[in-house]
Amino acid sequence: MAQNRGTIVVLNDTAAIAHYGCKVVMKRIVDEVAAAGFEVKTVSVYSTWRVHQKLIDQAAAVIVNGEGTLHHSAQRAQTLVAVAPYCAARGIPVFLINSVWQDNSADMARQAEDFLLRFVRESRSEKQFAAAGLKAKTVPDLTLGWNYRAAKPAPQRSGRVYTDAVGMPATDLLYRLFREDAGSRYVTMTPPGGHRGDYSDYDFERLPAPFDKTFPLTLRLRLRQIMKRTLLIRGKTKNAIRRMKGHLEMVPLEGFMAALESSELVVTGRFHGVCLCLLTGTPFLALTSNSHKVEGMLEDAGLAHRIVRPADVRAVLAHPPEWSEDDAKKAKAFVQKARRGQKAMFASVLSMAKTESS
CATH class of the missing domain: 3.40.50.2300 (Response regulator)
Structure with a gap:
């Protein structure tokens, strides 16, 4: 240094x-x-x-x-x-x-x-x-x-992965879609307790x-944080129950990245879920979020057609758009940019x- x-x-x-x-x-x-x-x-x-x-x-x-x-x-x-x-x-x-x-x-x-x-x-x-x-x-x-390097070569892509979203309504929707989609996985972007292997060295x-x-x-900030976490208890409880049932996967970062790399399609309501799909060249559908961040980024990348409104996602999944060679090139070029x-x-x-x- x-x-x-x-x-x-x-x-x-x-x-x-x-x-x-x-x-x-x-x-x-x-x-x-x-x-x-x-x-x-x-x-x-x-x-x-x-x-x-x-x-x-x-x-x-x-x-x-x-x-x-x-x-x-x-x-x-x-x-x-x-x-x-x-x-x-x-x-x-x-x-x-x-x-x-x-x-x-x-x-x-x-x-x-x-x-x-x-x-x-x-x-x-x-x-x-x-x-x-x-x-x-x-x-x-x-x-x-991020200079991400997979621990081992990714297998051939198969199946769908659903992740969580900003807000419980969208997260619940993605969970329901996962339950309707035989053979798919639901992998949260929340790490297991105590996991911090993604920090800088x-x-x-x-x-x-x-x-x-001061x-x-x-x-006051601590009390506000406690109140916010209390308000989120419903979501935490739902995730705990889903995990106990074996429906929700909570994995270390390398496990999450491996899930993306092995999936033929990721459906996510998280901005950073979209980013990590772009980084790994993973086909995705992106739900709109609480600001223009998803739409803005994918417009810049030339991939705005991968955006879907929550109200439309079920119909889109019935006939999902192909991840074309042009999509793959645009994703790679955007990461390089x-x-x-x-x-x-x-x-x-x-x-x-x-x-x-x-």
Whole structure:
């Protein structure tokens, strides 16, 4: 590793979420930043940068992992974007990467002016930034730059795999479709308890909440997180029952990737489920999600015909569209484009970070 060039703080560490796509995203960020010689400290998606201002004030840079957070002026989105003017006022380089940007307020756009660079995952988001008078560059999702290598050659593809979705109605629908589809598999993107083999091999620190004057804010966030998990108990209970019945597979990351590579068709309601299908060249159908992220990415890839509304999925599955040679070429080309863009993105961001000697 190169000599220590200082600390970069990464906000919105979504690897705290039990979801493989988010974990691969954070692996990619930590890998790139640490390999460049920076110490990496992250702030969990369940925390806030406001309780770590002392560290941020001394940082070489702040990177905001936007992921699927910055849409519809949600409270968490507003809080994340507010770090940009905070850093700008103190001369701290601050960057937005890997983000959606959809239907946000004029006030959020004004705060986003202070990001030195803005990188979004699909061109719909780039156009919304442009409509607000701000420049952004489209670089597809970080999962597509993962240097994934299968442990062994994939078998010939057969059968269908269903995954979960954003929201219980769509997840329940996918489960029902799996139950109607003899010989198919239902594989969740939630890892088994305690599994974290998808993290970076580099050392990094997810910042604990400080016990100082900001602790009441941390306590409120913890209570909100507990309440949210309580509201999700119905979904967790359903999954536990489905797993006990042998209907739901919860496997390590390598098992999930193997399931994709052996499937003749994956039906997913997860954005990152689509990304990992693109990465492995797996035929898929993608349900629409809670923002334009799926539609935007697949439009950019020339694969918008693989999108299906939940109301239409059963009819489409009766006569699924062929995964053509052209589809396969477009998927491969899109992954290659993502990797080129990500290499340039990280080079730009890390070259603009301060160093300890500056």
